[in-house]
Amino acid sequence: MHIRFWGVRGSLPAPQLPSQIKSKISAILERLTAADIESPESRERFLAELPPWLFGTVGGNTPCITVHTDTLPGPLVFDAGSGIREMGIALSREKPKPSSYRVFFSHFHWDHLQGLPFFNPAYDPGVQIDFYAPLNNLEAALYGQMAPPYFPVSMESMGAKKNFHIISDKLFFDGVTVSCKKMNHPGDSYTYLVADGKHRFVYATDAELSAADFIKNEENAAFFEKADLAVIDSQYTLGEAIEKYNWGHSAFSMAVDFAANWGIKHLVLFHHDPAYDDRKLFNILQSARWYMERMNVKGIKLSLATEGQEIKL
Numbered sequence: 001m002h003i004r005f006w007g008v009r010g011s012l013p014a015p016q017l018p019s020q021i022k023s024k025i026s027a028i029l030e031r032l033t034a035a036d037i038e039s040p041e042s043r044e045r046f047l048a049e050l051p052p053w054l055f056g057t058v059g060g061n062t063p064c065i066t067v068h069t070d071t072l073p074g075p076l077v078f079d080a081g082s083g084i085r086e087m088g089i090a091l092s093r094e095k096p097k098p099s100s101y102r103v104f105f106s107h108f109h110w111d112h113l114q115g116l117p118f119f120n121p122a123y124d125p126g127v128q129i130d131f132y133a134p135l136n137n138l139e140a141a142l143y144g145q146m147a148p149p150y151f152p153v154s155m156e157s158m159g160a161k162k163n164f165h166i167i168s169d170k171l172f173f174d175g176v177t178v179s180c181k182k183m184n185h186p187g188d189s190y191t192y193l194v195a196d197g198k199h200r201f202v203y204a205t206d207a208e209l210s211a212a213d214f215i216k217n218e219e220n221a222a223f224f225e226k227a228d229l230a231v232i233d234s235q236y237t238l239g240e241a242i243e244k245y246n247w248g249h250s251a252f253s254m255a256v257d258f259a260a261n262w263g264i265k266h267l268v269l270f271h272h273d274p275a276y277d278d279r280k281l282f283n284i285l286q287s288a289r290w291y292m293e294r295m296n297v298k299g300i301k302l303s304l305a306t307e308g309q310e311i312k313l
């Protein structure tokens with residue numbers, strides 16, 4: 001299983017501001033010495049040693065993740081936030097390019113479908129796209145956002161063969177099972193589990209974790225227990241989660257507690273707040289590591305979801 005992150009930001013795309021770029025450049029220059037620019041090797045070493053919040057960015061696109069499996073010809077796509085645009089461009093350049101996509105929606109809040117009108121493969125008559133959601137208004141929600149006065153091009157203009165599937169529990173593809181589970185979020189959202197017989201991947205965005213998600217019953221265990229990789233909503237700090245109770249998102253410390261509860265092997269913090277800059281997000285990662293240490297949580301790999309990141313299971 002090969003997981004790629006195309007959009008990791010929550011609520012709203014958050015491009016880098018000119019002032020943020022300028023302050024990164026000036027912080028890099030402050031660190032630079034004459035020895036660092038002596039040779040190509042010393043330059044490379046200098047760049048490699050810069051903190052990740054300075055050299056690069058977490059990314060500003062809203063949620064989109066692809067999962068490639070050994071048996072399915074095209075990717076499983078989770079959410080169509082603005083990150084799907086770059087995904088469509090990148091995968092169309094691959095040889096052979098995918099001729100089928102399976103797109104799953106966690107829910108229809110704008111940040112999870114706003115990229116769809118800009119998904120190039122949808123306009124290619126040689127492509128088949130299957131859309132899935134456990135929500136009855138799947139087709140209407142997608143067609144509705146591509147209509148005047150919101151957007152000039154209708155979904156009928158998308159030349160790809162389109163199928164819409166309202167799902168209830170489990171789907172069986174060639175050697176791959178995809179299950180869904182309702183989570184606590186305004187208007188509901190759905191978490192997905194992808195299992196290929198070797199590995200289990202959980203995508204749980206827009207989920208305000210609650211006591212019910214920690215209960216060791218059969219249903220929860222079948223979904224979360226010992227997942228190899230779990231991408232979990234961790235938009236807030238704990239203070240914000242308390243302040244924004246019932247807004248439908250979790251604190252990073254809640255995501256750590258959840259991963260510890262279920263013996264998750266690799267936790268990825270996801271759905272970053274649009275107001276947070278790269279430095280703040282890497283501080284959150286640091287705080288989550290510190291929290292794990294203080295709580296004596298061991299054996300969990302922890303990462304911050306970053307645009308362009310790839311994880312192979």
Ligand SMILES: [Zn+2]
Pocket residue numbers: 010011109111112206271
């Ligand atoms: Zn969202």
Ligand SMILES: [Zn+2]
Pocket residue numbers: 107109185189206248
């Ligand atoms: Zn939402």
